[in-house]
Amino acid sequence: MKENVSDKTYKDPEERKEELREQKSSLHVLLDGILFENPVLCQVLGTCPLLAITTSAKNAFFMGLAVIFVQIGSEVIISMVRKAIPDKVRIPAFITIIAGFVTIVQMLVSAYLPALNDSLGIYIPLIVVNCIVLARAEAFASKNKVVTSFFDGLGMGVGYMIALLLMGSVREILGNGTFFGLDLLGSFQQFLQHYTILGMDLSPFGNQLQPMMFFILPPGGFFVFGILICFAQIFMKKLNRKRGKKNTETAEMGHCGACGSCTACSGSEGGKV
Amino acid sequence: MIILFSAILVDNFVLSKFLGICSFLGVSKSLKTAMGMSGAVILVMLASTALTWPVQYFILNPLHLAYLQTLVFILVIAALVQMIEMVMKKTMPPLYNALGIFLPLITTNCAVLGVTILNITKSYSFSSSMINALGGGLGYTLSLFLFSGVRSKIDKMDVPEKLKGLPITLIAASLVSVSFFGFKGLVENLFS
Numbered sequence: 001m002k003e004n005v006s007d008k009t010y011k012d013p014e015e016r017k018e019e020l021r022e023q024k025s026s027l028h029v030l031l032d033g034i035l036f037e038n039p040v041l042c043q044v045l046g047t048c049p050l051l052a053i054t055t056s057a058k059n060a061f062f063m064g065l066a067v068i069f070v071q072i073g074s075e076v077i078i079s080m081v082r083k084a085i086p087d088k089v090r091i092p093a094f095i096t097i098i099a100g101f102v103t104i105v106q107m108l109v110s111a112y113l114p115a116l117n118d119s120l121g122i123y124i125p126l127i128v129v130n131c132i133v134l135a136r137a138e139a140f141a142s143k144n145k146v147v148t149s150f151f152d153g154l155g156m157g158v159g160y161m162i163a164l165l166l167m168g169s170v171r172e173i174l175g176n177g178t179f180f181g182l183d184l185l186g187s188f189q190q191f192l193q194h195y196t197i198l199g200m201d202l203s204p205f206g207n208q209l210q211p212m213m214f215f216i217l218p219p220g221g222f223f224v225f226g227i228l229i230c231f232a233q234i235f236m237k238k239l240n241r242k243r244g245k246k247n248t249e250t251a252e253m254g255h256c257g258a259c260g261s262c263t264a265c266s267g268s269e270g271g272k273v
Numbered sequence: 274m275i276i277l278f279s280a281i282l283v284d285n286f287v288l289s290k291f292l293g294i295c296s297f298l299g300v301s302k303s304l305k306t307a308m309g310m311s312g313a314v315i316l317v318m319l320a321s322t323a324l325t326w327p328v329q330y331f332i333l334n335p336l337h338l339a340y341l342q343t344l345v346f347i348l349v350i351a352a353l354v355q356m357i358e359m360v361m362k363k364t365m366p367p368l369y370n371a372l373g374i375f376l377p378l379i380t381t382n383c384a385v386l387g388v389t390i391l392n393i394t395k396s397y398s399f400s401s402s403m404i405n406a407l408g409g410g411l412g413y414t415l416s417l418f419l420f421s422g423v424r425s426k427i428d429k430m431d432v433p434e435k436l437k438g439l440p441i442t443l444i445a446a447s448l449v450s451v452s453f454f455g456f457k458g459l460v461e462n463l464f465s
Contacts, residue, residue: 047298048383052291092351095380099344107340122390125343126292129383218289219450226443230436 030155038159038232049123049130050164051221057180060168062116063123064161066105068154070127073101075141075153082142094137095128102127132160163228170224175215185211276401280408282456286384287416288449293384297417298442300375307421308414313375315410318388320357321350322406325389326399346389351380384413420449 049067053059074097085093106124110117117124127133136156141149172178177185214220286292293314300310325346333339358376361369379385388409392402423445432441 047294048291051294092348095347095351096344099347103340103343106343122387122394125346125390126383126387128343128347129381129386131381134381217454218291219447219454221291222443222447222450226436226440226447229443230440233438233440 030151034155034159034162038163047225049126050167051218051225053120053123054164054167054171054221054224055216056172056176056178057165057168059116059119060164061161061180062109062113063120064157064164066109066120066124067127067130067132067160067164068157069105070098070101071133071136071157071160072150072153073104074098074133074137075149076146077101078137079141079144079146079149090142091134091138094134094142098133098137099128132156166228167221167224170228171215171220174212175217175220177211276397276404277408277411280405281412281415282453285412285416285453286387286409287413288446288453290387292387293382293413296378296382296384297413297420298439298446300378301417301421301424304418304421304425306375307417309371310375310378311410311414311417312371313379314382314384314413315407317350317354317357317376317379317385318406318410319403321346321353321385321389322392322402324353325349326392326402329393342390342393347380347386350385350389354380384409416449416453420446423449 049063053063074094077097078094081097102125105127109120109124136152140152144152169179172180173184177183212220215224280286284290287294287297296310296314300306328345328349329339329342333341333345338345354376358369361376388406392405395405397405424442427441427445436444
């Protein structure tokens with residue numbers, strides 16, 4: 001799926017579906033994004049918004065949607081115009097395209113979901129500098145066809161959203177006792193009041209349960225993220241053993257963890273306008 | 274003063290607002306790179322605030338183009354970083370050697386774009402914007418400085434196999450962040 005595939009012109013949806021079924025590469029790209037090259041858990045990209053807005057599952061969900069939109073949009077556009085952009089100015093050009101999409105998201109959110117706009121606040125414009133979007137634009141969309149870029153964008157976006165949702169759910173359940181606004185802790189306490197286990201009344205125990213504020217606060221974010229990456233690495237190792245040698249290097253990349261530097265390495269050569 | 278201290282200690286950019294985490298994890302491996310990076314961050318934060326504030330109030334607002342904020346700001350910052358790099362290379366070679374490699378990294382550092390946007394959303398005046406940028410930069414320096422110390426200790430320690438590498442680093446960051454909570458009441462008690 002590199003450059004050796006001749007660059008075909010844009011196809012109508014029917015043909016695209018055909019192509020999807022035939023060559024699995026698009027599906028592979030999609031799966032890679034979600035699982036094997038999950039942007040957050042394997043490549044450790046885009047951590048800033050990840051830690052900041054995952055105080056509740058709802059925020060995480062909408063942030064994920066916003067990122068998916070920006071990721072797909074910018075990757076498709078970039079791969080369309082990739083031949084037209086001179087190599088030297090590609091990073092500024094990419095950033096401009098991405099910023100355009102972020103602006104669209106910003107306007108949509110502030111128009112239709114003003115409450116969300118308050119809670120996500122500054123982190124929506126900050127999608128521009130989210131390393132995932134730029135890194136994929138540079139590493140994938142600038143080298144691949146429109147269709148594969150679309151699936152890469154979708155995969156990366158969904159992968160990011162899954163990580164966001166995991167973080168958001170853990171932090172909301174532990175830190176606030178709720179999930180998507182449902183009062184889990186309250187219903188658990190009620191449950192204990194109505195039922196007894198082995199004849200014991202557990203309601204005093206239930207009433208003493210308090211949500212752990214720690215997880216909502218910034219330190220909890222770092223903590224949950226650390227544990228999550230730890231689990232992801234264990235999981236990846238097992239998965240890779242099953243899959244044989246393929247993708248072994250991606251699992252070990254987790255240690256590099258220098259997301260900013262990855263994008264900037266390319267930025268330093270391309271950025272010299 | 275209040276803005277300065279709260280930006281450094283209470284609303285620390287890295288540890289409580291999560292801006293610039295990527296570079297925070299990347300460059301805190303050694304004290305030397307940490308210092309170089311934070312020097313560059315302070316410089317760019319101040320310069321970009323000095324530039325984006327007038328852009329917002331004298332160009333975008335009168336022309337009713339406030340929605341282009343993100344787009345314009347990121348371009349201004351990118352151009353600015355390039356310019357600083359070139360000027361520095363010509364006029365101050367020693368400083369360029371110290372900070373040079375970190376400059377391109379900064380364009381993608383969300384702390385810089387974050388501080389310029391925050392200044393506008395909080396509708397600070399020009400002088401308080403500058404102070405906020407300075408405080409943000411200093412706070413970044415402080416946390417980077419502290420954390421690179423913590424990290425060099427971790428390297429020598431016996432960490433459980435599964436937690437090695439990034440996980441233990443993040444957990445350490447969480448503890449450092451807890452310690453910054455100690456400053457929470459500081460600003461109100463000192464200044465009011």
